[in-house]
Amino acid sequence: KAGVTQTPRYLIKTRGQQVTLSCSPISGHRSVSWYQQTPGQGLQFLFEYFSETQRNKGNFPGRFSGRQFSNSRSEMNVSTLELGDSALYLCASSPSLAGSYNEQFFGPGTRLTVL
């Protein structure tokens, strides 16, 4: 069974630009969550999608948005990039909403660098 895949793996953007990251969950998984990971803050929850609807949201500004498609694939978008948005963005999939954390699997992440 293929794991969670994220594309692209690496991305370099400049301040003010926008970026779209993609996540393909494990086959059969319907919940997709996004996280931001930085050395100083650690892992921080961005949002969770299930059945194409955002079900849960962390404390990030509106520049961070996402969506989920009918095949459970998800994208997240960051507009008007700032230097502080440089981070590893991780996607995790779960079979269902609010399931057990031991059923949640992470992808390898997309490393975003904002110059």
Next chain:
Amino acid sequence: GESVGLHLPTLSVQEGDNSIINCAYSNSASDYFIWYKQESGKGPQFIIDIRSNMDKRQGQRVTVLLNKTVKHLSLQIAATQPGDSAVYFCAEKTGANNLFFGTGTRLTVIP
């Protein structure tokens, strides 16, 4: 506010020895905790969890200890192997709130 931190940012152990990774939390209302392992270039991997009504939980070669009195969580890895080299971090959850993650400890296993 909540704070989840680690006592040591790095830990080096000899192969075959036991490892102990510590985590302090400040929210006494947290009722669920998870330890994650993150290898270089990979996403975090769930290792073991524990609820606040327990003091100890064991898995395969791993044990999590919870001391609610001093708000301390530890992960013990028995007979540490080179494949255990990774960053380990804890996460806490309070009720229906989202997980709150620590920044991690890098474990290096010396062959």
